Amino acid sequence: MKLSDILLAPQPRIETIGGDVLHAMKQGDVGYAGFGEAYFSLVSHGAVKAWKRHTRMTLNLVVPVGQVRFVFYIVDSVGVEKFRVEEIGQDCYARITVPPGIWFGFKGLSSPQSLVLNIASIPHDPNEVERLPVSNINYIWI
Amino acid sequence: MKLSDILLAPQPRIETIGGDVLHAMKQGDVGYAGFGEAYFSLVSHGAVKAWKRHTRMTLNLVVPVGQVRFVFYIVDSVGVEKFRVEEIGQDCYARITVPPGIWFGFKGLSSPQSLVLNIASIPHDPNEVERLPVSNINYIWI
Numbered sequence: 001m002k003l004s005d006i007l008l009a010p011q012p013r014i015e016t017i018g019g020d021v022l023h024a025m026k027q028g029d030v031g032y033a034g035f036g037e038a039y040f041s042l043v044s045h046g047a048v049k050a051w052k053r054h055t056r057m058t059l060n061l062v063v064p065v066g067q068v069r070f071v072f073y074i075v076d077s078v079g080v081e082k083f084r085v086e087e088i089g090q091d092c093y094a095r096i097t098v099p100p101g102i103w104f105g106f107k108g109l110s111s112p113q114s115l116v117l118n119i120a121s122i123p124h125d126p127n128e129v130e131r132l133p134v135s136n137i138n139y140i141w142i
Numbered sequence: 143m144k145l146s147d148i149l150l151a152p153q154p155r156i157e158t159i160g161g162d163v164l165h166a167m168k169q170g171d172v173g174y175a176g177f178g179e180a181y182f183s184l185v186s187h188g189a190v191k192a193w194k195r196h197t198r199m200t201l202n203l204v205v206p207v208g209q210v211r212f213v214f215y216i217v218d219s220v221g222v223e224k225f226r227v228e229e230i231g232q233d234c235y236a237r238i239t240v241p242p243g244i245w246f247g248f249k250g251l252s253s254p255q256s257l258v259l260n261i262a263s264i265p266h267d268p269n270e271v272e273r274l275p276v277s278n279i280n281y282i283w284i
Contacts, residue, residue, distance in 0.1 A: 016183075017189075018186055018189035018190065018191050018250070019183060019184030019185040019186050019189055019250065019255055020183075020184050021181060021182065021184075022181060022182040022183075022184070023179075023181050024179075024181055024182060024259075025179070025180050026178070026179045026180075026265050026266075027177055027179065028265075035169055035176075035177035036169050037165075037166075037167070037168045038168075038180065038261055039163060039164060039165050039166055040163065040164040040166060040206045041161060041162075041163050041164075042158075042161030042162050042163075042206075043160055043161040044160055047159075047160030047161055049158075049161070064182045064184075065207055065257060108160075108161065113161055115206055115207060115257070117166075117180075119180055123168050123169055123170075124168075
């Protein structure tokens with residue numbers, strides 16, 4: 001697993017009378033790995049939700065409201081810790097595809113809350129989620 | 143097609159430190175008709191987006207931010223016009239499943255905007271969408 005396996009795909013935002021239309025994901029898009037479940041995570045301004053790693057789920061993440069910093073973490077094959085940071089949201093509208101095997105966390109950058117949609121490739125299964133306390137990975141969430 | 147074919151399914155909202163988690167749809171849920179595309183519609187306070195009817199798409203609608211009034215309309219087999227109204231949103235969190243063949247429109251009830259997610263059973267296809275101007279169906283959008 002490499003951090004370059006994480007895909008960032010800008011998504012169309014279509015100006016519409018009464019309120020814009022924002023694409024999220026289409027069957028057959030690059031990064032689409034099947035539909036298991038869709039759920040939202042709200043994240044308050046300054047709050048950090050970290051860390052999680054999935055062993056089977058591919059995540060597809062979009063942020064239609066607010067702005068969110070996602071941090072991805074792996075230890076590579078020679079033991080070197082690597083991080084990748086992506087910020088997406090209403091002003092930088094894109095989808096992030098996260099394959100299994102990558103630690104991730106995120107922080108809300110907008111007041112009062114930001115909204116993350118995850119279109120997950122499999123339904124929630126507690127047996128394929130690993131968790132670590134935020135302090136267990138050496139990233140400074142300024 | 144009957145208005146009672148529209149399903150309303152309350153969805154879990156899970157209190158979580160840093161921001162709640164809101165379910166939207168799971169593969170195999172009642173109302174799930176396959177994954178074609180997911181997209182958001184923002185709707186400004188007081189704005190009305192109406193009318194549309196799909197000939198093949200099943201819609202699954204959730205409103206994680208704000209509050210939205212959905213109005214559904216059919217002409218039944220003996221020519222009688224029928225309406226059904228449902229309001230969903232962050233304070234009444236539920237999913238509405240709309241089978242093909244039903245006219246629908248919606249109005250934003252929250253300031254500044256509400257957010258609608260549609261998990262559509264097929265990708266967008268302009269050949270299966272019918273549209274009417276808001277004034278062509280006799281509903282008073284107070």
